[in-house]
Every structure is written in C-alpha cells, then in structure tokens.
Amino acid sequence: MAKVAHCDGSVTVNLHKRETGAYWGHPGISTVTFCEGSPETVLTALKPRLRAVIDANPWIAGKLVAKKLVQPATSSDAIVNEMLLLSKCAAVSRSTKYPDLVKALADLGVAKADTIQKLGRRVTKLVVVAPEVAGGDFALVFSMSHVAADGHNYYRIYNMIAGTAPVEVLIDRKCGPLIMHVVCVCVRVCICLRAHCVCARARECVFVRVFMCMCLCLCLC
Numbered sequence: 001m002a003k004v005a006h007c008d009g010s011v012t013v014n015l016h017k018r019e020t021g022a023y024w025g026h027p028g029i030s031t032v033t034f035c036e037g038s039p040e041t042v043l044t045a046l047k048p049r050l051r052a053v054i055d056a057n058p059w060i061a062g063k064l065v066a067k068k069l070v071q072p073a074t075s076s077d078a079i080v081n082e083m084l085l086l087s088k089c090a091a092v093s094r095s096t097k098y099p100d101l102v103k104a105l106a107d108l109g110v111a112k113a114d115t116i117q118k119l120g121r122r123v124t125k126l127v128v129v130a131p132e133v134a135g136g137d138f139a140l141v142f143s144m145s146h147v148a149a150d151g152h153n154y155y156r157i158y159n160m161i162a163g164t165a166p167v168e169v170l171i172d173r174k175c176g177p178l179i180m181h182v183v184c185v186c187v188r189v190c191i192c193l194r195a196h197c198v199c200a201r202a203r204e205c206v207f208v209r210v211f212m213c214m215c216l217c218l219c220l221c
Helices: 039-056 077-083 098-108 113-119 151-162 176-196 200-220
Strands: 003-005 011-014 029-035 063-065 068-071 084-088 124-130 138-144
Touching (some): 039 077, 039 084, 039 124, 039 138, 063 113, 077 124, 098 124, 098 138, 124 151
Parallel strands (some): 084 124
Antiparallel strands (some): 003 011, 011 068, 063 068, 124 138
C-alpha cells in the first residue's frame, strides 16, 4: 500500500482497489463478548491498552478521506475517548434473539465505509455496553471497517486490546488483497509456463516451484 507522510505527522494510505470497490459497501466486522463485573472498571482498564495499540498501529485510528485512509501521527486521550465508549442498549443481552442482536450491533458498531467517510468517524470502535439492571452482565462490542482490516488482523487487534496478546506492530494491516494478487499471478504464470513445457517432468517442476512461491508469500504475509 502506497503511503504519503504529511508535515503534521499523519500518514495517508492509498487503499487497494478491492477496498474502494467491493469492500467499500460491506458493513463493519463486529463481535459481542458478554462479561461479568464492573463495566466502569473495565472501561478504565481498556483506555491505556487501546492507546498502546494505537501507538503501535495508528491505522486503526484512521479516518477515510476521499477513499483513502488517513492515520494520525500518534494516539491521544481525545482519540481514545472517541473510539472507546460506554453505552447502554437493552437489546444487547444474552437472551436477545440473534436477528435482533445483529440489528443492535449494527447501530453500535462501525458503519459502512461511505457513512464513516461522510461523518468523519474512525475505522475502529469499541463500546462497553452497561447492563440495564445493576449487577447484570455487560458486553464488549468491538468493530472495525472491512476497508481497514480483514478478519485475521481484526482478531489480532482485538486480542491486543481486550485479550492477553502482547501489543505489537502489524507489518501489513490487511493481507487479503495481497494474497489474492499473489495467487492470481502465480496461477497465470503456471498456465503460461505449462503451455510452453514439452516434457512432463518440466511441467511438474514448474508446478512445484510456483506452489513453493505461493507458500512463501503467504508465510511472509
């Protein structure tokens, strides 16, 4: 992904054509985790954790501008408070039927990319949902725009913020488009070389080398 650094420290990341195309209309990736304890205590504990993850991966605090991801130079209390919220929602409950829960999560989570860009919101959001009745279960609703992250990095980021995973820098925020590109190129090369290989042994050698190249690229990703 091409990046452009600005004098204020922010960085603009050019998105992949799939991200500005098909992924642009996808809803955010969201999960809900029900917990026991004090939502206020958890909210306080999550703030420094989220700030550390943003410092390591500032793209998770980015905003969409002209179909590009603009990430801040560093984190701040203001950014953390914008991304980490305390709320109440009666529909977010263990007893809520799945369709109603999905609808409630859509209201609490990150919207589609077009809405995020229009409203100037960030691509990541974590909501601590307090119970309607004191002492009941609370919930964590974590969501990220599909434009900014795939499922793999979504869970890696979530585990850094609310789990036990150490905070680390992710080399590539989204490997999906790269993987698809590598696979398509390798398949085309394989077909082309196969057509020009006369002997079966040569064709077999080509297939093995292309397959090894694909595996190496996926491991590096």
